[in-house]
Amino acid sequence: MDRVTNKHFYSVKNDDGSLVYMEMRAVDGRKPKTKSYGVKPHDRMVFDINKYPSDVRSRLVLVEDIVSCIKVARHIPCMCLFGSMLSPVGTRFVNLFDHVTLWLDPDKYMEAIELSQQLSLFIPSVDVVYSEQDPKDYNDLDLKRYLL
Numbered sequence: 001m002d003r004v005t006n007k008h009f010y011s012v013k014n015d016d017g018s019l020v021y022m023e024m025r026a027v028d029g030r031k032p033k034t035k036s037y038g039v040k041p042h043d044r045m046v047f048d049i050n051k052y053p054s055d056v057r058s059r060l061v062l063v064e065d066i067v068s069c070i071k072v073a074r075h076i077p078c079m080c081l082f083g084s085m086l087s088p089v090g091t092r093f094v095n096l097f098d099h100v101t102l103w104l105d106p107d108k109y110m111e112a113i114e115l116s117q118q119l120s121l122f123i124p125s126v127d128v129v130y131s132e133q134d135p136k137d138y139n140d141l142d143l144k145r146y147l148l
Contacts, residue, residue, distance in 0.1 A: 006030070010066045012041045023066055034065070040082040052077060059099040061147065062086070062115075064108065068135035072103070075140070076147050084111040086119075095122065101147070103129040 006028045012021040021038035061078045063069050069080035077097075079090060084104055086094065094100055100123050102112040112128045120126045129146055131138070138146070 007035075008067075010070075012038075012066075025065075025067065036082075040087075056148075058097055059101065060094060060097040061101045061103055062090075062094070063135050064104050065134075065136065068103075071136055071138070071140075072143060072147065075144055084108045084115070086115060094119065097123065099123070099125040099127075101127050101129060103131070103135050103146070105134045106130070106132060 007024040007026050010023045010025070011019055014020050019038070021036065021041045023034055023036045025034050026032070056076045059076060061072050061076055062081055063072055063078060064081055064084055066080050066082070069078045072078040079093065081087075081090065081104075100116075100119055102116050102119075104112040109128070109130055112130075116126045116128050131146060135143065135146075
């Protein structure tokens with residue numbers, strides 16, 4: 001955390017280590033809540049699929065923000081949407097999975113339902129998690145209860 005701006009910084013780098021995207025999140029309630037630089041890396045995942053047990057490798061969780069993605073990816077493959085829409089690159093990646101779970105922030109529940117209906121046309125199993133808080137606001141035990 002940067003003590004001057006009171007923001008957390010999250011960066012995404014490409015394979016050679018160059019910075020391609022950075023997001024800053026205010027932790028003190030200031031607006032704007034997030035600010036980003038670079039091109040949103042819809043083709044960059046925050047996880048290594050091989051680190052997961054085989055029973056969860058066929059499932060992907062989609063979340064809105066990078067903090068939620070980092071926390072969920074501790075337990076199950078996860079992709080950050082950087083919002084509530086799925087990019088064309090993200091759509092191609094999602095097609096690699098048999099089961100997709102959408103867990104957007106509570107204020108985006110209806111968008112999650114709509115996206116799940118679209119995904120169900122080409123994904124065998126799609127579901128939506130509704131929770132009172134954003135995924136990033138839960139501890140590891142609660143995340144496991146929702147997802148595993």
